[in-house]
Amino acid sequence: MKTRDKILLSSLELFNERGERNVTTNHIAAHLAISPGNLYYHFRNKSDIIYEIFLEYEKLVDFYLDIPEERAMTLDDMTFYLESVFDGLWSYRFFHRDLEYLLDSDQRLRQDYRDFTNRCLASISRIFEKLAEAGIIEPQEEDLRSAMSLNVWLVITNWMAFLKTAHAAEESACLTLTELKQGIYQVLTLEIPYLTPDYRERVMALREKYRPALHEKGESGEDSCT
Amino acid sequence: MKTRDKILLSSLELFNERGERNVTTNHIAAHLAISPGNLYYHFRNKSDIIYEIFLEYEKLVDFYLDIPEERAMTLDDMTFYLESVFDGLWSYRFFHRDLEYLLDSDQRLRQDYRDFTNRCLASISRIFEKLAEAGIIEPQEEDLRSAMSLNVWLVITNWMAFLKTAHAAEESACLTLTELKQGIYQVLTLEIPYLTPDYRERVMALREKYRPALHEKGESGEDSCT
DNA sequence: GTATTATTAGAGTATATACTCTAGTGAGTC
DNA sequence: GACTCACTAGAGTATATACTCTAATAATAC
Structure with a gap:
């Protein structure tokens, strides 16, 4: 699966679980074991x-x-x-x-x-x-x-x-x-x-x-x- | 009016206007022209x-x-x-x-x-x-x-x-x-x-x-x- | 007046957050 | 082998946020 899709999937999962407010882009990256830079390569922002x-x-x-x-x-x-x-x-x-x-x-x-x-x-x-x-x-x-x-x-x-x-x-x-x-x-x-x-x-x-x-x-x- | 009451009033006003998430304790203090320390003297936390x-x-x-x-x-x-x-x-x-x-x-x-x-x-x-x-x-x-x-x-x-x-x-x-x-x-x-x-x-x-x-x-x- | 207490200012701190920057890596192409 | 290019790592930054600390001032009690 493409990193981009993995980011979307993980984000949804974390957002649902903890609420968007409690989930930072760093959390998402960490959860996927990728770097924040990588995440921001695929998405301009949260x-x-x-x-x-x-x-x-x-x-x-x-x-x-x-x-x-x-x-x-x-x-x-x-x-x-x-x-x-x-x-x-x-x-x-x-x-x-x-x-x-x-x-x-x-x-x-x-x-x-x-x-x-x-x-x-x-x-x-x-x-x-x-x-x-x-x-x-x-x-x-x-x-x-x-x-x-x-x-x-x-x-x-x-x-x-x-x-x-x-x-x-x-x-x-x-x-x-x-x-x-x-x-x-x-x-x-x-x-x-x-x-x-x-x-x-x-x-x-x-x-x-x-x-x-x-x-x-x-x-x-x-x-x-x- | 007591500072404590003024804090409650201003907080309510700001919360209603901008949403709790967008209002920090520093905003509240600034809005009342009091120091953050003063606010935290009256309330333990947000x-x-x-x-x-x-x-x-x-x-x-x-x-x-x-x-x-x-x-x-x-x-x-x-x-x-x-x-x-x-x-x-x-x-x-x-x-x-x-x-x-x-x-x-x-x-x-x-x-x-x-x-x-x-x-x-x-x-x-x-x-x-x-x-x-x-x-x-x-x-x-x-x-x-x-x-x-x-x-x-x-x-x-x-x-x-x-x-x-x-x-x-x-x-x-x-x-x-x-x-x-x-x-x-x-x-x-x-x-x-x-x-x-x-x-x-x-x-x-x-x-x-x-x-x-x-x-x-x-x-x-x-x-x-x- | 003096002692005590309530209140306040304001600088400061530890942490977090969204996001950036540079330096790559590796797979494909010619 | 040289080149391209999508992709990735990871350190770093500017700013914000909740909250603390110390010292000073005002209010009140005696």
Whole structure:
């Protein structure tokens, strides 16, 4: 693997693990056992590394949220969107953590991220529209749909942060898949009132699958954390 | 005013304006025209300053979210809660911005914040319960109520961050009251499906008051930013 | 007034951070 | 063998950051 790619990979790994703020370019170089000079041969600065990682993230999510227009939407599609988006969020979780700072230090990123957000919001709204066409949820006015989409976006993008803060003693690195996927439970909670009678039970059953086994406090140690 | 209080005040101001990460203890001292030594006479370290600011924030929100048990809840109460919480959020907006980092560097803060979150969630849930008792919304099972409360919490605490990222060119400091209060519009969007016929129109009218005058893009310059 | 305590200034320090500069190395080309 | 060129090492730099130390001053108590 090329050094350049190794730098991107290691950076992402370290950023996710410790937070961008706690990872210096020297750390990244040390982690790869290369010299700082080498790192700076491949990237002009830290922002450039972050920007390239963002481009990967963007590409991944855009891929996941590509809505097929030629056929009706199914419940499986919706499940796929939710699962995928949360997986993407997990893989690039450092990004939303320090978002504001990152956008403040890179105008390019700010602009791109804004466009990215708008595309995501449009996709979410389109998903609602197609879910309505498929008779899964009741159709809604555009106004309401876009407000709902925004709420879905807020819940999705901030679920991880919430989880991290909800843990008291443990290190923030300790997050289980169960917990992550509980975000889907929260998103489906938003949809409940709009479900059609035909699909209500099915969606509620789906939602139930993501309900946390135990209530928030006093997690049992069934999932191991590294 | 005591130097100690002035330090807290200036710190909050600078943190809100530039983000905690971009504000050093030396900046704070310089801003107050006192020496760093003086600052460190009053506070052991930067974390202590932040912790004390958090305690203020906590006190304020706890005060706002004190639910009177002896009487029924009105629509005005709900409006007050929403307005107050967003005002509080605004006054201490730096806090949620760098939350994860702050909690990672101060265990005391992590524990306290966790308790604080749980209290807030309980209050939100209690508000829903009392709104149902008052016939404003339909009563819901506890499960659903707590999932809804969590969604409300996510929308509220992350609304500001979303606004900051939604702006492309402008500095993040440029936020208008109109925009901030649009968060209330989003929260009320969550409640819509649960409104009772009696109150539906009234709440929808209330919500309408917080709708952004123009659509997201291309804000007109009616509100001035510093 | 004198002693004590609270407060302040301001220079200073150890460490870290993002990044630079120079001097290479090694694989391919002719 | 000489040349090129992508790549790498590693020491080094300017600046910043959180924080300390000493000495001086203001406030208060007796």
